[in-house]
Amino acid sequence: MPDAWYPCVGRSRQGPGLERLIVQITTDEMRPVQEEPTYETATDRGCVCGAVRYEVTHKPTRVYACHCTDCQRVTTSAFSIGVSVPGEAFRVTGKELQPVPGGITEGGRAKTRWVCPDCGIWICGGVKVGTEPPDYTRHVRGGTLDDTSWLRPTLHFFARSKQPWVILPEDATVYEAAPPRA
Numbered sequence: 194m195p196d197a198w199y200p201c202v203g204r205s206r207q208g209p210g211l212e213r214l215i216v217q218i219t220t221d222e223m224r225p226v227q228e229e230p231t232y233e234t235a236t237d238r239g240c241v242c243g244a245v246r247y248e249v250t251h252k253p254t255r256v257y258a259c260h261c262t263d264c265q266r267v268t269t270s271a272f273s274i275g276v277s278v279p280g281e282a283f284r285v286t287g288k289e290l291q292p293v294p295g296g297i298t299e300g301g302r303a304k305t306r307w308v309c310p311d312c313g314i315w316i317c318g319g320v321k322v323g324t325e326p327p328d329y330t331r332h333v334r335g336g337t338l339d340d341t342s343w344l345r346p347t348l349h350f351f352a353r354s355k356q357p358w359v360i361l362p363e364d365a366t367v368y369e370a371a372p373p374r375a
């Protein structure tokens with residue numbers, strides 16, 4: 194695979210109005226040796242119910258894990274995984290995302306989570322999709338990708354609140370709190 198990055202590909206699997214896209218993104222570092230997933234092997238999902246699908250047309254600029262208490266609460270897990278891409282490279286198909294509260298930053302700013310209106314799955318944060326200012330970075334929730342096998346966070350945020358049993362890789366870039374703004 195000479196160029197490991199390839200944009201999303203998709204096909205329609207259901208009736209009109211519910212286009213189903215298979216999102217496949219990868220990079221050289223993240224999946225060094227693996228056959229490309231095919232339509233037959235890729236898991237078909239975006240949100241859980243399938244009403245929201247999205248496409249990403251640029252390779253991720255970073256993959257990170259956030260161990261903040263908001264992410265722990267929202268995911269009901271130990272951390273969330275974020276995939277950062279240029280704002281214009283992320284577009285939603287199917288139903289429009291709905292904004293819901295996502296907690297408060299240390300600076301006092303209210304965070305927004307954008308979720309599927311039907312099943313409530315968290316797709317991304319930030320400004321409304323389609324209203325990104327220039328040079329905007331979109332943080333997509335990694336678990337909603339069709340193929341998550343290549344996700345390996347190299348940055349860890351809010352390590353101060355990580356669960357004690359989470360052992361970070363020695364080569365990881367670790368921030369005790371929020372990272373510098375990307």
Ligand SMILES: [Zn+2]
Nearest residue numbers: 240242309312
């Ligand atoms: Zn849904």
Ligand SMILES: [Zn+2]
Nearest residue numbers: 259260261264
């Ligand atoms: Zn977080």
